[in-house]
Amino acid sequence: MALCATLGALRRDAVGQRRAVTTASLVLFRGGDAPIRVGRPAPNTGHGASEDCAACHREIAREWAASLHKHAWTDEVFQRAYEIEPMAFCRNCHAPLATNGRTPRGLAAVEGVSCSACHVRDGVVLSSGAGRGDAAGTIAPHPVRADARFGRSEYCAGCHQFNFPAERTPGGPLFDTHMPMQDTFGEWQRSAHAARGTQCQDCHMPWRTAADGTRYRSHAFVGGRDPSLLARSSRVEVTAIAVGDDRVSVSVRVTPTDVGHAFPTGDLFRRLELSVWLDDDASRKRIVAFARSFADQFERRPDGTTGFVRRQVSDSRVQPPGTGAPRESRLVLAFERGRAPRVVRWKFEHLLMPSPQAASQGFGAAQYRATISEGQAAIAPITAAISVNTP
Ligand code: HEC
Ligand code: HEC
Numbered sequence: 329m330a331l332c333a334t335l336g337a338l339r340r341d342a343v344g345q346r347r348a349v350t351t352a353s354l355v356l357f358r359g360g361d362a363p364i365r366v367g368r369p370a371p372n373t374g375h376g377a378s379e380d381c382a383a384c385h386r387e388i389a390r391e392w393a394a395s396l397h398k399h400a401w402t403d404e405v406f407q408r409a410y411e412i413e414p415m416a417f418c419r420n421c422h423a424p425l426a427t428n429g430r431t432p433r434g435l436a437a438v439e440g441v442s443c444s445a446c447h448v449r450d451g452v453v454l455s456s457g458a459g460r461g462d463a464a465g466t467i468a469p470h471p472v473r474a475d476a477r478f479g480r481s482e483y484c485a486g487c488h489q490f491n492f493p494a495e496r497t498p499g500g501p502l503f504d505t506h507m508p509m510q511d512t513f514g515e516w517q518r519s520a521h522a523a524r525g526t527q528c529q530d531c532h533m534p535w536r537t538a539a540d541g542t543r544y545r546s547h548a549f550v551g552g553r554d555p556s557l558l559a560r561s562s563r564v565e566v567t568a569i570a571v572g573d574d575r576v577s578v579s580v581r582v583t584p585t586d587v588g589h590a591f592p593t594g595d596l597f598r599r600l601e602l603s604v605w606l607d608d609d610a611s612r613k614r615i616v617a618f619a620r621s622f623a624d625q626f627e628r629r630p631d632g633t634t635g636f637v638r639r640q641v642s643d644s645r646v647q648p649p650g651t652g653a654p655r656e657s658r659l660v661l662a663f664e665r666g667r668a669p670r671v672v673r674w675k676f677e678h679l680l681m682p683s684p685q686a687a688s689q690g691f692g693a694a695q696y697r698a699t700i701s702e703g704q705a706a707i708a709p710i711t712a713a714i715s716v717n718t719p
């Protein structure tokens with residue numbers, strides 16, 4: 329009895345930490361706690377399937393169909409992870425319309441985060457009202473309710489901000505956790521973009537012009553797999569100085585530029601690697617990693633009970649713009665005396681997950697690694713370095 333009460337309290341506690349995004353009368357998103365309840369479809373939108381919307385909203389539907397929102401359930405990277413942790417918690421975000429409590433099937437699986445999951449509640453189409461969309465005609469055949477929150481970051485937080493689940497294995501022990509599993513909204517809130525009023529939508533839903541000249545917001549929702557978005561994220565500076573006659577000291581500095589949160593953000597396994605090597609000797613490269621790491625610690629909780637608490641052990645990512653100094657590291661690379669290298673080469677990469685994990689899940693380099701930028705730096709002789717430092 330007492331045990332049940334404690335577990336119940338814990339569960340409520342962990343659940344209470346997530347953010348439910350609400351309009352005046354509706355809860356839009358329930359994070360990992362429950363599936364989304366769309367209610368009845370809006371009049372004149374068929375069954376409310378995305379292909380029903382596509383009949384009129386062609387451009388938006390085409391972009392969405394190629395997005396990870398559509399593939400949130402079918403996406404291979406998700407599926408491999410879900411095989412290891414097949415929990416309702418995961419289904420509630422990655423196939424949020426699946427309400428049968430089992431493996432999602434049919435539209436719920438195929439459409440993932442669908443038009444209706446984001447826009448429709450109880451027969452009404454919700455939207456910010458800022459854009460008119462890509463449909464021909466000026467009068468929507470379906471009811472529309474404007475809610476300014478659609479245009480703000482808080483909207484995305486309903487799914488892009490959440491803590492580790494209390495339950496790790498179905499029916500297993502409950503873990504106390506107040507640690508964000510994804511902290512993208514929190515990172516944005518701490519950034520200079522929030523202070524300036526730049527929302528997630530401003531960067532991730534840029535304005536587009538359809539063939540007939542109407543303007544709408546992109547629904548492609550590109551992220552860390554998009555080379556041009558990655559290129560906007562940061563600036564890398566590498567400098568090198570010879571130290572003695574057998575070593576080179578290399579300084580790397582990564583400054584966030586047009587990114588709205590930490591870099592990388594999102595899924596807990598995301599990672600950046602900056603590799604550095606001398607001349608063509610890539611076999612002896614050194615790597616600076618940018619990632620978060622976690623550990624479960626057995627602790628006394630604030631309420632006096634003891635149990636496992638998930639803690640973030642380190643965070644070496646590039647922090648959001650405006651929150652601190654750029655990320656800097658220094659490495660020393662050795663070479664054979666008498667074979668002085670000419671240049672230091674570097675390569676900056678985005679990884680969906682660490683290499684050993686990718687290998688164990690059967691992903692080749694092209695499936696989980698993308699080059700952000702690469703270059704080379706001249707090696708300054710040590711005398712030059714001294715003269716730089718002498719007034
Ligand atoms: C029969 C055609 C048709 C179908 C089907 C349809 N729409 Fe629309 N929709 C329109 C038209 C026309 C407008 C108004 C465009 C304008 O104002 O120029 C519109 C407007 C909208 C808006 C913008 C409302 C605003 O002013 O802020 C949203 C959001 C929207 N639709 C979503 C959807 C979704 C989601 C579906 C599927 C569940 C859907 N529509 C199905 C024709 C359609
Ligand atoms: C992940 C959530 C999400 C999904 C999925 C989604 N939308 Fe949207 N949509 C939004 C948001 C947020 C806005 C409002 C952006 C703003 O006004 O700042 C919006 C705006 C719109 C608009 C009106 C504004 C404009 O000019 O673009 C239309 C029309 C629309 N969506 C249709 C659709 C259709 C059709 C689908 C499915 C093919 C769809 N949306 C899928 C979140 C979503």
Ligand code: HEC
Nearest residue numbers: 396400403406421422441484487528532549550551552553
């Ligand atoms: C209903 C839940 C939900 C909402 C609301 C939502 N997202 Fe997502 N989003 C997801 C899920 C789940 C994924 C991951 C899909 C996958 O890769 O398996 C995702 C993926 C993405 C990606 C792609 C990431 C990548 O790895 O390339 C971007 C970008 C993104 N969302 C931005 C947004 C923005 C901006 C908003 C607000 C306008 C938003 N999302 C609202 C659930 C949501």
Ligand code: HEC
Nearest residue numbers: 481484488513516527528531551552561586587588593594
């Ligand atoms: C100033 C522009 C900007 C703003 C604002 C912004 N982002 Fe991003 N976002 C980026 C860039 C650039 C990237 C690519 C670099 C990266 O992966 O972090 C990105 C990547 C992402 C990814 C993919 C992460 C990955 O590695 O797969 C997600 C998810 C995402 N953003 C969600 C959001 C959400 C949610 C918000 C609002 C809380 C937001 N973004 C605000 C620019 C922005």
Ligand code: HEC
Nearest residue numbers: 359360403405406409410413417418421487488490594595
């Ligand atoms: C509250 C919503 C939510 C819950 C619950 C959730 N996810 Fe996600 N997941 C997301 C969002 C949002 C993203 C996109 C972030 C990004 O791309 O970095 C994502 C991305 C991922 C990715 C990366 C997919 C890719 O294409 O690279 C994997 C893998 C993943 N989730 C697995 C899981 C598993 C397994 C669970 C259950 C243990 C789970 N997720 C629970 C929202 C959620």
